[in-house]
Amino acid sequence: xxxxxxxxxxxxxxxxxxxxxxxxxxxxxxxxxxxxxxxxxxxxxxxxxxxxxxxxxxxxxxxxxxxxxxxxxxxxxxxxxxxxxxxxxxxxxxxxxxxxxxxxxxxxxxxxxxxxxxxxxxxxxxxxxxxxxxxxxxxxxxxxxxxxxxxxxxxxxxxxxxxxxxxxxxxxxxxxxxxxxxxxxxxxxxxxxxxxxxxxxxxxxxxxxxxxxxxxxxxxxxxxxxxxxxxxxxxxxxxxxxxxxxxxxxxxxxxxxxxxxxxxxxxxxxxxxxxxxxxxxxxxxxxxxxxxxxxxxxxxxxxxxxxxxxxxxxxxxxxxxxxxxx
Amino acid sequence: xxxxxxxxxxxxxxxxxxxxxxxxxxxxxxxxxxxxxxxxxxxxxxxxxxxxxxxxxxxxxxxxxxxxxxxxxxxxxxxxxxxxxxxxxxxxxxxxxxxxxxxxxxxxxxxxxxxxxxxxxxxxxxxxxxxxxxxxxxxxxxxxxxxxxxxxxxxxxxxxxxxxxxxxxxxxxxxxxxxxxxxxxxxxxxxxxxxxxxxxxxxxxxxxxxxxxxxxxxxxxxxxxxxxxxxxxxxxxxxxxxxxx
Ligand SMILES: [Zn+2]
Numbered sequence: 001x002x003x004x005x006x007x008x009x010x011x012x013x014x015x016x017x018x019x020x021x022x023x024x025x026x027x028x029x030x031x032x033x034x035x036x037x038x039x040x041x042x043x044x045x046x047x048x049x050x051x052x053x054x055x056x057x058x059x060x061x062x063x064x065x066x067x068x069x070x071x072x073x074x075x076x077x078x079x080x081x082x083x084x085x086x087x088x089x090x091x092x093x094x095x096x097x098x099x100x101x102x103x104x105x106x107x108x109x110x111x112x113x114x115x116x117x118x119x120x121x122x123x124x125x126x127x128x129x130x131x132x133x134x135x136x137x138x139x140x141x142x143x144x145x146x147x148x149x150x151x152x153x154x155x156x157x158x159x160x161x162x163x164x165x166x167x168x169x170x171x172x173x174x175x176x177x178x179x180x181x182x183x184x185x186x187x188x189x190x191x192x193x194x195x196x197x198x199x200x201x202x203x204x205x206x207x208x209x210x211x212x213x214x215x216x217x218x219x220x221x222x223x224x225x226x227x228x229x230x231x232x233x234x235x236x237x238x239x240x241x242x243x244x245x246x247x248x249x250x251x252x253x254x255x256x257x258x259x260x261x262x263x264x265x266x267x268x269x270x271x272x273x274x275x276x277x278x279x280x281x282x283x284x285x286x287x288x289x290x291x292x293x294x295x296x297x298x299x300x301x302x303x304x305x306x307x308x309x310x311x312x313x314x315x316x317x318x319x320x321x322x323x324x325x326x
Numbered sequence: 327x328x329x330x331x332x333x334x335x336x337x338x339x340x341x342x343x344x345x346x347x348x349x350x351x352x353x354x355x356x357x358x359x360x361x362x363x364x365x366x367x368x369x370x371x372x373x374x375x376x377x378x379x380x381x382x383x384x385x386x387x388x389x390x391x392x393x394x395x396x397x398x399x400x401x402x403x404x405x406x407x408x409x410x411x412x413x414x415x416x417x418x419x420x421x422x423x424x425x426x427x428x429x430x431x432x433x434x435x436x437x438x439x440x441x442x443x444x445x446x447x448x449x450x451x452x453x454x455x456x457x458x459x460x461x462x463x464x465x466x467x468x469x470x471x472x473x474x475x476x477x478x479x480x481x482x483x484x485x486x487x488x489x490x491x492x493x494x495x496x497x498x499x500x501x502x503x504x505x506x507x508x509x510x511x512x513x514x515x516x517x518x519x520x521x522x523x524x525x526x527x528x529x530x531x532x533x534x535x536x537x538x539x540x541x542x543x544x545x546x547x548x549x550x551x552x553x554x555x556x557x558x559x560x561x562x563x564x565x566x567x568x569x570x571x
Contacts, residue, residue, distance in 0.1 A: 082438070086440055086472075121368050125442070126442075
């Protein structure tokens with residue numbers, strides 16, 4: 001997850017968001033390249049599938065409180081490639097992940113050392129499309145050390161890198177992240193710089209990196225601002241994600257932003273690039289993404305067969321307007 | 327250590343794999359399996375699909391029969407190349423050092439993704455020290471992932487051969503709860519027992535009370551150990567609420 005900010009300085013949601021009209025983008029396919037499904041309910045998968053999300057990437061990150069032992073890292077990484085991927089598949093959404101040690105937890109060096117030892121066991125796994133999300137939070141020496149080590153790991157494994165940029169001192173942290181990636185000999189075309197804003201996007205694109213934008217209420221990009229960014233910078237090497245996690249966030253941010261772009265006259269072609277195609281192009285450099293895997297078994301009866309999110313005999317779709325629970 | 331002719335199985339599987347993956351992939355795979363180099367063994371296991379692909383294995387009827395002769399009940403039909411490659415890798419692992427062998431393979435289970443789990447549970451009938459994997463197998467039955475359960479339940483001779491009765495009964499009940507095809511479970515009739523019949527009849531009454539149906543195989547399994555009158559009485563309960571299956 002990415003809201004490593006504190007809660008005190010965050011305005012509480014005031015008014016209700018505008019009603020989301022999916023019809024503007026009905027029939028379109030979306031790829032959310034950054035969403036922390038571990039912290040979402042199964043209902044969210046259902047809503048995402050209904051809104052056209054056919055695939056997603058879940059980056060390894062912080063669960064809200066520090067992990068105290070190596071086993072909880074192992075279990076977390078295992079859940080990303082195991083249970084979470086299965087849960088996603090039950091809704092016809094192809095689930096990929098990126099694996100890494102996040103910047104916050106790099107500051108516990110004794111534990112970080114142990115994590116570096118088990119990372120090779122996970123980065124080669126099927127469906128792991130990158131090393132991520134890694135980078136800076138506080139911009140400490142320890143964060144830099146493990147960022148560098150993981151860049152080397154990504155290079156060795158031939159995987160793209162998903163870089164989390166810091167909330168505080170963002171512009172400097174973003175520049176530093178790019179400098180270090182280049183120093184380690186990474187091709188900027190294999191590096192996705194995430195959580196950009198109006199202040200960082202130009203340099204990221206100019207230097208040949210991918211620029212990802214997180215549509216996240218109150219703290220990161222709003223989607224009205226996002227529309228303006230695409231109007232100004234076009235659609236090349238730009239991608240949009242929700243980074244939805246355990247905070248007040250929205251797993252439908254990608255389709256909603258697509259709808260808003262449509263209403264604001266952005267071309268269907270550009271919308272497709274920033275909400276679907278670019279993320280695939282960037283992360284497919286891992287050799288782990290095959291579009292033929294998207295949306296398979298979309299048939300409801302087949303999709304839910306043998307699945308155990310549903311308890312004995314429960315039907316896959318529940319009519320929420322009914323008072324009867326059978 | 328193995329309880330079957332391991333070398334014969336290695337030879338047979340090698341031929342089948344060579345027919346199903348590229349020459350390059352085979353050149354790579356045939357060099358793997360050094361369990362004393364854990365990091366490399368782990369990486370080989372994880373990256374298998376990148377080398378072998380995930381295509382369905384083709385196998386001649388004679389080959390299938392040959393496998394079944396070497397290791398009764400063992401089949402690879404319907405497997406993908408990566409699944410077979412992973413099982414072959416484990417078969418290559420030197421099992422002399424029991425402690426290391428167990429630790430390395432158990433660690434693969436602990437860090438496995440779904441397809442890896444399928445391969446690992448598929449390997450149970452051919453692993454060394456079969457009695458060592460009983461707890462692991464019972465743990466696998468607690469999985470909520472359909473494909474993993476199927477790897478344990480379908481065409482897998484290990485559970486029927488090694489699970490104690492309680493764990494076996496859990497396997498059957500889990501299969502019923504998750505709508506699995508009971509007829510694909512190896513040893514279903516051979517391992518049928520009075521305790522399972524009691525559990526099944528209780529389950530049938532519970533389902534009846536909830537107005538739900540049960541699979542017809544339930545009656546078949548319960549009947550040999552249950553008074554015919556009781557079976558009929560429970561069935562009768564179903565007919566009155568009209569949900570008999
Ligand atoms: Zn995140």
